[in-house]
Amino acid sequence: MSTSAGHPDEIRTDELDREQEYVGTLYGRLDDLREHAAQRLSRALRETGGTLQDRSQRESAVALYSEQLAQFSAVEQGLCFGRLDFHAAAPRYVGRIGLFRDGDHQPLLLDWRAPAARPFYLATAASPEGVARRRYIRTRDRKVVGLDDEVLDLAAARDTHAGPAGEAALLAAIGATRTGRMRDIVETIQAEQDRVIRADLDGVLVVQGGPGTGKTAVALHRAAYLLYTHRRELSARGVLIVGPNPTFLRYISQVLPSLAETGVLLRTLGDLFPGVTARADEPAGAAEIKGRLAMTEVLAAAIRDRQRVPDEPLEIVVERDTLVLDPETIRAARASARRSGKLHNLARPIFDTEIVHALARQVADRIGADPLGGENLLDEADLAEIRRELRAEPEVQAVLDWLWPILTPQRLVGSLLVSADRLAAAAPQLTDAERALLLRGPEHGWTPADVPLLDEAAELLGEDDRAAAARQQRERRALAEYAEGALEILTGSRSIDVEDEDDPEILSATDLLTAGRLGERHEEEDRRTTAERAAADRRWAFGHVIVDEAQELSPMAWRLLMRRSPSRSMTVAGDVAQTGDLSGASSWAQVLAPYVADRWRLVELEVNYRTPAEIMAVAAGVLAGIDPSLKPPRSVRETGVAPWTFRVPPQRLADELAGRVRRELAEVGEGRLGVIVPTGRLDALARAVVDAAPEAAVGAQPELESPVVVLTVRQAKGLEFDSVLVVDPEGIAAESPRGQSDLYVALTRATQRLGVLHPGPLPPALSGLDQSS
């Protein structure tokens, strides 16, 4: 049985007053903690001087108290949202963070992630876990504004209307107008979602669910839960969350801070190769080819293609002498470097040695030849000297660089994609048309599908750490020299600092420190956060990796992600019915088998919290066309608002759209309107929308907080709006072999209202829609 005290008429003032008093105590405690952290912070900021260790401690304190202050601000709204009453235990209050009483450390508020708070999400009338009553406490600006109670007893268990937990609070949350930023769901997590959020850290967990089933919300709350429960392990290794595009990342960016978690790296695939921000567009077909596993062979062949053997002998002029390298010698050197089994960049020294030896022999034959016809007059030491000199010759270096160049991943992939000849040599398995699709101009920027290629190339090339090591060595030397100077100054000023120069008791700085050690101390300590260090390091192994909209990732992208997660501790959220990318997944088993065989767990979410039943009925028709065996998720609510369609002559489409945008904006009031259009019509239709609503957001990364946003399906993936206008559904479906899935995504973005404008015939799957006037 569920009793609601939320309606103003029903609010029991005595209960409200009692809760208000308790909530007031909690905010009082929060204020104390905030004040304490603020004082500590300003003290740490004021202090100066002291030893290096003092400075380091101060910097740690500043970081700690700044983070605490940020956390306390983040939990200000809705600090406490629940209370559990037990048959045989004291009540527990549940909130965004844990709070303890000053002095005796009695718990005042349980963090929602603590095991003791779990019955708040799991207890049901049939399985009450000792809970007599669950109370949802609604607050606004520190004021308790409503209470929703659920009494968990057997009578309630027999109640045939077993709605979702906290139905009133849930319906209020999902019916609220959208703001363009995702909100946390911590107050109304449902039992099926809770089980995913608190699943074990280890292994690969796949969260499959239709649109609006809360996969993104669950994935983010899981990150917060894992960081809370495995703090030590994960704060050292970090948690990576991968989303489909920068707009989506901005959409979800507020959720973790509102749960007081900041130590997570949010990234798109395009950001996962340090030093590259891949944002350029390319044809879907080109991205599909780049996503194929066969690209590993193409890259390996592209590297082999750069290990040159010319058809003709090469002449090298060294100190007016002409040395000759014939193809056989180069081929033999290449074979021995390849045989070493080392990666390309790391095998270069072997190649160099062979070539330099061959050249040195030529030099020795000339200058060491015995005029009397005896053995060569040069000994091993002479030969070594000749080799050393040859290596230092710019001419020789240039030839070596040409024959076996040290390559960066950017250079390898970049030069491959701009050269028809290189593509032909490296990718004979592709058709001419496929290679033509890959070919691009030298000015083209990196695309997201290039990033797994860069990562693969880095693995195949091997990173030549010698340059970095030499740089480090140079820096160390410079620091040591600086330190030596500093020590000289110290020694020079000794007579001023120390009264009795000869006092053997007084140790000078030079006695304690060598210049090298002083230099080391001056090296900057790495003060970056785990997330910052992880972002800069391609070989970083994350403690946990969460992938959202995972169905869109290509086989090559999976290879990259698996490298970032050697422990295979991963959460993979997605919906194979929504796959739009041509190289995306149609089966989780297929995607994961190469990495974990069948050792992965699947959880399916089946309730749709976003799309009302009226809209879902329309989308279900499209889903059946994609795969009749797929079941649409069950909507948790009806709104009574029927979705509509309107057929408009093509020449009137822009005008009609402008009128409909005005009408929908009036309908949604404070809410948001999304206009989803075929990619090919984006520019023209966006102009029409901007004419009707100048504040409309359009472009590569549209601002979702605008009242109206015009997007393609690709951009709309994972997002939601109060009202959605889908324009030219047939055009959307026709743009891609996976067009039906794109249409399904477009139709399921609305939380309240859906309208479809079609200039041509309505796709048969939508024929059930009401025609609007």
Ligand SMILES: Nc1ncnc2c1ncn2[C@@H]1O[C@H](COP(=O)(O)OP(=O)(O)OP(=O)(O)O)[C@@H](O)[C@H]1O
């Ligand atoms: N337990 C819940 N309480 C309140 N709101 C919820 C709950 N679960 C999900 N929602 C809301 O439902 C909406 C859809 O959730 P979300 O975007 O996570 O779904 P999804 O499965 O990722 O959808 P899609 O596959 O379409 O991207 C969001 O507004 C989310 O806040």
